[in-house]
Amino acid sequence: MARLSGRDPSLLRRINSTAVLRVLRSQFGRPPLTLTDLAHATELSRPTVEGVVEGLVDAGLAAEAEEEPGSAAQHARRGRPARRFRFRAEAGYALGVEVGSHRIAAVLSDLTGRTTGTAAREVGEGAPEDQRLAEAHGAVDELLESSGVRRESLRAVGVGTPGIVEADGTVRLGTALPGWTGLPLGERLRERFCCPVLVENDANAGVVAERWKGAAVGAEDVVMVLIGLSPGAGSLIGGRLHRGFGGAAGEIGALHLLGREATPERLLSTTGEPLHPLDEAAVAGVFALARAGDEQARRAMERFVQRLVHDVAALVLALDPELVVIGGWASGLDGVLEPLRGELERYCLRPPRVELSVLGEAAVATGALRLALDQVEDELFSVDAG
Amino acid sequence: MARLSGRDPSLLRRINSTAVLRVLRSQFGRPPLTLTDLAHATELSRPTVEGVVEGLVDAGLAAEAEEEPGSAAQHARRGRPARRFRFRAEAGYALGVEVGSHRIAAVLSDLTGRTTGTAAREVGEGAPEDQRLAEAHGAVDELLESSGVRRESLRAVGVGTPGIVEADGTVRLGTALPGWTGLPLGERLRERFCCPVLVENDANAGVVAERWKGAAVGAEDVVMVLIGLSPGAGSLIGGRLHRGFGGAAGEIGALHLLGREATPERLLSTTGEPLHPLDEAAVAGVFALARAGDEQARRAMERFVQRLVHDVAALVLALDPELVVIGGWASGLDGVLEPLRGELERYCLRPPRVELSVLGEAAVATGALRLALDQVEDELFSVDAG
Structure with missing residues (x-):
């Protein structure tokens, strides 16, 4: 029954927090926002916004912007300037990996989806599954190290691979790669990550990538x-x-x-x-x-x-x-x-x-990254996921 | 921006009215409900329910149930009995029609989806479009008459036919029937009905029917x-x-x-x-x-x-x-x-x-009926449609 009364206060808090975080992220790369800006954009009261922003700063998702040069003079002239806040894109990272028949590719991004690094290596079409997985882990280690990102900063990992993939990441049928059919790929990969790992069919990842930043x-x-x-x-x-x-x-x-x-x-x-x-x-x-x-x-x-x-x-x-x-x-x-x-x-x-x-051989890893980002965004920006 | 404050009173009235109507319909065929029953089932206040029910009775969608035999005695013993209400399934009708290459079929139902009559007639595969449409109208006239239903009581008509059908009911391509490609079928049919007419591809109507009451x-x-x-x-x-x-x-x-x-x-x-x-x-x-x-x-x-x-x-x-x-x-x-x-x-x-x-040759007309009923239900039971 649809009833609009009887609000859940923790749900309301989450709705408000999500609203503020969305505004901060949408303005990422532009000048940071004051509490008044945020109150205006979210139609929330200033005290509510202030409480929400404190929570976001504590969670590492927002940061107070440093004062701009010259602001000291303003300060002296007009009193304490308004505090300004920005989204912390570096509060976490998402990773996309292709585990293919000839190639491993990995791409890393911050929370805005901006690519911060890539890695790739060839792998023999006849390589057994353990070797292929070791190459995949090797490519990821290399990428994290070269990007200066700690493994614990990963908030989600997406993986694209040939075959029919179950929801838990088990390959039900994968004739293109040796040892792939029946492989609990999600489970094997989760051993090395402390965040959600999503496994998807490679063509599915590819179409997601082309829609994100390619031909579609x-x-x-x-x-x-x-x-x-x-x-x-x-x-x-x-x-x-x-x-x-x-x-x-x-x-x-x-x-x-x-x-x-x-x-x-x-x-x-x-x-x-x-x-x-x-x-x-x-x-x-x-x-x-x-x-x-x-x-x-x-x-x-x-x-x-x-x-x-x-x-x-x-x-x-x-x-x-x-x-x-x-x-x-x-x-x-x-x-x-x-x-x-x-x-x-x-x-x-x-x-x-x-x-x-348009994305060519980057398509599958890019789509896997997008799926990982979707997972992170669901977690951060969706009210339902609370 | 999600804000739960600032309710629209007419929206709220519609939400409440829809809630009461849904309960009445779900109990159709069972003993009629008192205002107390309705208040309990909808979690609305009794005065709110009373106002809503009055509106539904005025609109012809609900009716006060007649007193049961023996209630006069109760009346004398315990005072005036509680008024009871029921959904008026006969407040409107929906019609499904198949216009096929060999056959016209039509099926009529009340607002609960209960079939109240059918009609069918053969038509030659080479019949030109005017003749085919005349046969379709003939079958509908016959069905309305034999069912004792006035044309104005129809709340929606669904039509299933071969070919690619545009959203407005124009047949973009229909090679199975003479004169079908380019025919503004929806427009031609609307001339004879004063309610919405939806035209759908026959196989699409068929799958809807099988899911409603067939193999699916x-x-x-x-x-x-x-x-x-x-x-x-x-x-x-x-x-x-x-x-x-x-x-x-x-x-x-x-x-x-x-x-x-x-x-x-x-x-x-x-x-x-x-x-x-x-x-x-x-x-x-x-x-x-x-x-x-x-x-x-x-x-x-x-x-x-x-x-x-x-x-x-x-x-x-x-x-x-x-x-x-x-x-x-x-x-x-x-x-x-x-x-x-x-x-x-x-x-x-x-x-x-x-x-x-399971539905055999009734599938297309039955699916067309279901699509018409969906339209009626959207109108009666959905808050958005207000």
């Missing part, structure tokens, strides 16, 4: 396809990540099985023998040959694009997104864009825009 | 596939209809084009010549022959099921629903269910449950 800024209904020998897709519906009932949404790799022989490693072969299913370097090689005019490679790429069109069309017809973002391979994707647009125009009742990923 | 009760993530020569799908994501960015979500018919020759009318042919693209009776004929053991028909049906598996797999891989409901043709679908389940088990990383439609 401002779009609400987006599909991102990570092209590869084991392709995957992530979708936003109404701006929210669509994971599906069992976290398997967008796992379009199996559509290839319906075409039997039409796997990417067969379609892209120029020798009659299929490529190794994880050898993305060989794929880049075929793409380069095709661009150089090699006829056999050109035909192989054409077969591959037809297959890709089919996969993307299936997603587009099912979901009807506003925008499709193509990402995955670092190079050669630009050759895919035009034929893909043309074919989607032919087959889709309402063809979506098709764009290349 | 209790499920939140559901895909309904209307099998036919021009197949379509409707999806619920988190219990909400997923229409897509341009209303084209689930329009999987075009996937057939990617298979070039693999259209249902070719796959189902037993003569080498494709069936007529709208001749669903011929399809039922092939299914019946296959069941009777005809080898050529059996092979044709097998080809068709393979095609269907592919379409459904594309939807399942994109969306990862909990449940797939198969509907569309009145007969012969049961033969499709087992092979579909088996193939989805093979191809999908997390195979969904697959069930036949």
Whole structure:
């Protein structure tokens, strides 16, 4: 029953504190705010704001700004100047990590989402899970050290990785990486962090990143396809990540099985023998040959694009997104864009825009960071989370 | 900024009125309620409840219950008995209509959603749009008359029809019915009704119906596939209809084009010549022959099921629903269910449950009715709509 009476005083305190913190953060980088400014912006009384700000300073989330040069003279002339406050972006950090088949990437940010450092290292596609995890931890250690950030300052960690990932971070199915299926990845990672660790499918992280600061800024209904020998897709519906009932949404790799022989490693072969299913370097090689005019490679790429069109069309017809973002391979994707647009125009009742990923190989780690920041913001700025 | 002070008195009146009306409706069919009962259930004061109930009686939404037999004696013994009130389910009606390629169906309900009458009539697949609309109006007139309901008592009308439907009820693309593409269907229908008219894609209406009172009760993530020569799908994501960015979500018919020759009318042919693209009776004929053991028909049906598996797999891989409901043709679908389940088990990383439609040919009109009822409930029971 909706009743507006009977307010909970601790809820009210939290609403007020959240309101003040939001204003402080929104003004981050601009001149610090007086209590009068904050009272005006939040429509709260000045005494209420004063109490709230004290609490935020005690919690390390706000700081009193130092006096500006020349203020001493003002002081002498007009009496004690108004105290001014700012958001402490350095009160905590968020971390995004990609654990991929060929690469570990990590990106660190402060509480405003500003990047404060990155690290990356190669890892063999056949590396067993323990080695891959050790490389991931190594990249994170290196990043924290080079950024001068203590591990305890991390407020949330996001991780993007191939496969179907359960809510607790266990990989239910992950055929692209050795030892990945069944791996309690979240649990293993949490051993080394004292903050929440969120594990997400890599394509899901990618689409979140492209909407944050890539090709999908401002779009609400987006599909991102990570092209590869084991392709995957992530979708936003109404701006929210669509994971599906069992976290398997967008796992379009199996559509290839319906075409039997039409796997990417067969379609892209120029020798009659299929490529190794994880050898993305060989794929880049075929793409380069095709661009150089090699006829056999050109035909192989054409077969591959037809297959890709089919996969993307299936997603587009099912979901009807506003925008499709193509990402995955670092190079050669630009050759895919035009034929893909043309074919989607032919087959889709309402063809979506098709764009290349802006973030490229940074997409998955960046999306993982955004998910970690969302977690931190829920904690700091949401009234419900109290 | 969240502030709980400064209540709007008319908003508060509406919140209170909605609260009382919800309680009255939830108790519909049980003994009527006293003002004390209502005050207790809503946690409102008795004078507030009394004022609100008077308003609801004036608006025709609530009525004072007649005294029960024997109450006269009580009256004499204990003084005037407490007045009791009930929801007036007959204060308005909602109507759901299917305008299909072969059939018009209409279903009428009172404000509790209880069906009070149905009507249906056949219509030729080649009938021009004016004739189809005339048949639809004819079916509605017949239903209103046989139910003794005046047209002015309708509070909302829902309509389900094939094609991509814009928010205003214009059919952007509808290849299954002659003259349908570009038809301002909502506008044409509104000429005859003095209440809101909502037009929805037929498969979207179908999935709403199956969740309301069919195969998908209790499920939140559901895909309904209307099998036919021009197949379509409707999806619920988190219990909400997923229409897509341009209303084209689930329009999987075009996937057939990617298979070039693999259209249902070719796959189902037993003569080498494709069936007529709208001749669903011929399809039922092939299914019946296959069941009777005809080898050529059996092979044709097998080809068709393979095609269907592919379409459904594309939807399942994109969306990862909990449940797939198969509907569309009145007969012969049961033969499709087992092979579909088996193939989805093979191809999908997390195979969904697959069930036949429970509502059958009533699904689209029933879903259209549910959408109309949602509109009425928004108007009566939602605070925002005030």
